[in-house]
Amino acid sequence: MFLCSYVQKISIFAANYKSKGIKNMKKNVLFMSLAVALMLTSCGSKKELVNCQTENKSLTESLQSAKEDLAAKNARIASLEEQQKGMQQLLKAAEQKYAKLQESLDKSLTNASQNNVSIEKLVDQINESNQYIRHLVEVKSKSDSLNMVLTNNLTRSLSKEEMKEVDVQVLKGVVYISLADNMLYKSGSYEINTRAAETLSKIAKIIKDYKDYDVLIEGNTDNVPISKTNIRNNWDLSALRASSVVQALQNDYGVDPKRLTAGGRGEYNPIANNDTEQGKQRNRRTQIIITPKLDEFMDLIGEAPKTE
DSSP states (O other): OHHHHHHHHHHHHHHHTGGGOHHHHHHHHHHHHHHHHHHHHHHHHHHHHHHHHHHHHHHHHHHHHHHHHHHHHHHHHHHHHHHHHHHHHHHHHHHHHHHHHHHHHHHHHHTHHHHTOOHHHHHHHHHHHHHHHHHHHHHHHHHHHHHHHHHHHHHHHSOHHHHTTEEEEEETTEEEEEEEHHHHBOTTSSSBOGGGHHHHHHHHHHHHHOTTEEEEEEEEOOSSOOOBTTBOSHHHHHHHHHHHHHHHHHHTTOOOGGGEEEEEOTTSSOSSOTTSHHHHHHHSEEEEEEEEOHHHHHHHHHSOOOOO
């Protein structure tokens, strides 16, 4: 519209100068035409700039999303490596036990005539031991498989935004869910804020689905002393925060309280250096620790398989 108006002005200008001679009119028309051309070029450059800015924004968002996906996959790889390490240690212990039994058998074979050792009985003992070792490996594999399913179900239920403030790991057969304090609680308080409700409801659903697991809620703080009249120190704060989560899981989301334990570790279980603000922020956390019920797990391990 602006360009059309400008063209009209050129036409009026040409008419006004008609009486002054063709030569002067041509000069001025040429000048005005050059101005129009410069304006068209400017408009084109502006449009290209806007397009470039839009494309740059899209690429930036794609890069951020790719970084988030990469971080999630790296955490998943670390968890799997930890489980593999635990299995390797168990197998190594089993191999050492088998080697000792084999050594005992060899000695018995050598001294059988002197000591009147029943080789048949010793072989049966070795077979029973081998069967028990296989049983232990199966129990460990079953436990690891259940934990992996639990972890996958939990991470799939959380959104990308929630995963930025919730860290899920499996370490030595135990599932750790670590939640940032600024996501869970009101500032400087042990009261749970409304923003945490949706995340806690998803975690509670997973806990209720796995009824054979016990749940420990563990509060942690940084090393900055608390200055509240009704809270004596960081021990109090960490324990009160854990208790708030336990009561929310019980009262708001129906988790069986017999499965829940609340505990506070104060400032004495840091995972980062308290000398930096970022380190303090990582240390201010609440962990939901999900483990198989200890008595049932020990019974399962202690019950050796029947010999065929």
